[in-house]
């Protein structure tokens with residue numbers, strides 16, 4: 522059943538370089554503004570050059586701001602699974618939440634239910650690979666934290682949206698790697714992170730970029746510990762997810 526929404530009209534969009542049928546990704550954001558109206562006002566203002574296809578308020582109200590065949594401007598400089606400019610091939614969904622700057626708080630169930638309904642609707646219209654349901658932080662780890670560690674990815678995965686580690690995760694035992702670590706082991710983990718989808722150099726040097734990517738992975742898949750260090754726990758989850766493809 523199509524979702525119910527209020528139609529708004531953001532000027533912040535342009536033509537996609539791909540055909541509508543080739544849309545294959547969903548990017549989830551939080552607005553990071555003090556309230557709903559401020560966030561929507563910003564996305565409707567052409568001076569700000571930002572938008573998303575959809576915005577969902579905390580009470581579950583859904584707003585459509587940009588037609589899906591058009592390219593909304595939500596991701597910015599971004600990379601996922603070998604492709605840059607994620608705006609080109611994705612649908613962007615903003616969730617109203619003050620974010621880390623203004624008082625980050627849990628996403629209410631009314632909002633999550635509306636998101637699930639919307640994602641199911643989108644997935645009926647486009648071939649969205651579960652690997653391509655991502656957070657803004659996954660595709661721009663050096664700049665973004667949204668939707669953040671309070672976002673319930675497991676709830677979405679239970680509805681067939683995106684990935685989660687539901688089954689038993691085979692534990693591995695490795696030293697804890699972090700800034701300053703280098704060598705073949707580091708290179709192997711960088712290759713795995715890149716295989717998963719993240720954009721990073723695979724040079725065997727655990728620098729800022731690797732830390733940021735590991736933190737982004739943790740923010741999505743290991744929310745209890747977000748420190749940018751690759752330890753047995755984080756490594757086990759990454760291995761598990763890679764083995765499920």
Ligand SMILES: [Zn+2]
Pocket residue numbers: 549550551595657665667
């Ligand atoms: Zn965002």
